[in-house]
Amino acid sequence: MDYRLLLRKWNDGESIVKRIIDVGFFKNEELATILGTSKRTIERIAADNTESESDEAAGREEALSRSPLKHWSDEDFAEVIKECEKDTGFVSKASLRAQFKRKTVDISEEQLGKELKKRGYVYRKKRVVLQLTEAHKEQRMSWARSLIDSDIASWIFSDECYVHLFRNSNLCKEGINATIEEPINWKTSIMIWGGISIVFGKMLFIKKEKYAINAQVYIRDILQGYIEPLDGDYTFVQDGATAHTARQTMEYCRENGIDVKTQSPKSPDLNPIEMIWANLKRKVEKRRPDSKAD
Incomplete structure (x- = not known):
């Protein structure tokens, strides 16, 4: 490389020389010969560079020592x-x-x-914490205790999930309850119903267009579409959403022999499918899709 051409090209030639000196590939004499200048000029630039670094370090130390929070507990x-x-x-x-x-x-x-x-x-992603009353806590505990001796191998854990295309994870300080209210744009979300079971495996129902669930839709698309056709004994676990616990839905389950358990309120963390939803949302966020088709 022609360093003289480089120096002519850049306005601040000395800053380029300082960078070359920092690399340490050349002795001062060699660098002076390459650049067509005197050894004394190179030594002066090198000395200025060292003093500049020392001044900068000293300035940082002085700034820290002058921190207005130095004596704060x-x-x-x-x-x-x-x-x-x-x-x-x-x-x-x-x-x-x-x-x-x-x-x-x-x-x-x-x-x-x-x-x-x-x-x-330290920075971390904000965590979502459920707002639980004492009554909620007692209901959650009672529901969990009632299932301690149950064999859940044939249970089907189900849940709906909305995946938002432009989800954004904010950062907050460790130990700080940082929350931000964000409006939900349903036009850029996809509704997914899912069920998982040790015996029956997994099942998914996906809707990309606007989709409202009521008792009739729930019976038609989920119970008749996925649960009723299953062979063998099973227990269908669902949350307490209105469409799930409506009189029409519960009567349909009784009449068609569907064994249903409804989770206690405010208990999504007691449903193992939530871990799948969390992983799915992280992957979608990482991909940053531009449209529902993506």
Whole structure:
């Protein structure tokens, strides 16, 4: 490579020389010969480069030592985070900075990031937690206890799932209950009904167009389409959705010998098919499809 041509092409020739010096492929004499300049010029650029790096490192150390949060305890820091969460419902560096400014503490995002890391805050995907009352908790526990001695090999765990094409995972701090309300665009979602069983395997029903489920539709598409044709004894497990527990649906199950168990309310985590839905949604999000056809 003709380094002299390179220097003529770039306006800031010395910055290019500094990069070449950093690589360390050439001694100063060799580099001076290649570039057609004196050894003293190369030494001067090398010295300036070293001083610049030292000044930059010293500047970083000085900035850290001047951090306005240097003497803040972890408890005080955590209290500000709680206040920020109370105001906005979500904690980010920007909102946290604004909260500190209210306390007359001016801190840069870079310093704030270092403080967060030093105090053990890390980024993670927000988690969805069910809002459970004491009554819900008792119902969940009673339902689980009643099934302890049951043989679930022939059980069919079922559930509907809506997969949204433009799902977005936000990041929040570990230990912070960060939630964001997002409007759901049903035009960009696909409805999937699924059932899984150790004995009967898996079954899927997919609808790409707008699809409303009521008792008649549930009986026609799911019970008659997938459950009734099964041979052998089974227990059909479903959640408490209106279409599932409607009088018409329950009467149909009794008249046609379908053994049904309805999960306790607010208990999607007690259904193993939820793990399949979570994995499916992660894969769709990773692919980022542009349309339902994708």
